[in-house]
Amino acid sequence: MSVNAVTHLNFRGDARAALAFYQSVFDGQLTVVTYKDAGNVQDPAEADQVMWGQVTADNGFRVMAYDVPSGEPWDRGENAFFLSLRGDTAEEVTAYWDGLTEGATVLQPLRPAQWAPLYGMLRDRFGVTWVVDVAVAYPAG
Structure with a gap:
């Protein structure tokens, strides 16, 4: 049995663009599930935002991301992580x-x-x- 940890980035409306950018740098496969795809739309304006997304590359690169809904607190923070x-x-x-x-x-x-x-x-x-x-x-x- 094995386990791995994957960095999960939280955004406010930028998750899709960030994941696409990281895919352009590292290649790999981009997977995006929107709030609409998952049937979990709380705000119609956010239906096409990312509820879950990831980039996985053959070279081992992995990153996940989502858009924090506007009804939840979110702050990019300062030096929260590298x-x-x-x-x-x-x-x-x-x-x-x-x-x-x-x-x-x-x-x-x-x-x-x-x-x-x-x-x-x-x-x-x-x-x-x-x-x-x-x-x-x-x-x-």
């Missing part, structure tokens, strides 16, 4: 970085760091902060 993206090679990481930088604010340019061959941090156009690096083995502590 999404960590680790790849095996500089080429792989650089390609994803290049895709994610579209419309992003670079907080730390992608470059060598003391702890990784490449490391960078950005806030994408949807307000999600990504920590991107090349994975290295660390001794057990």
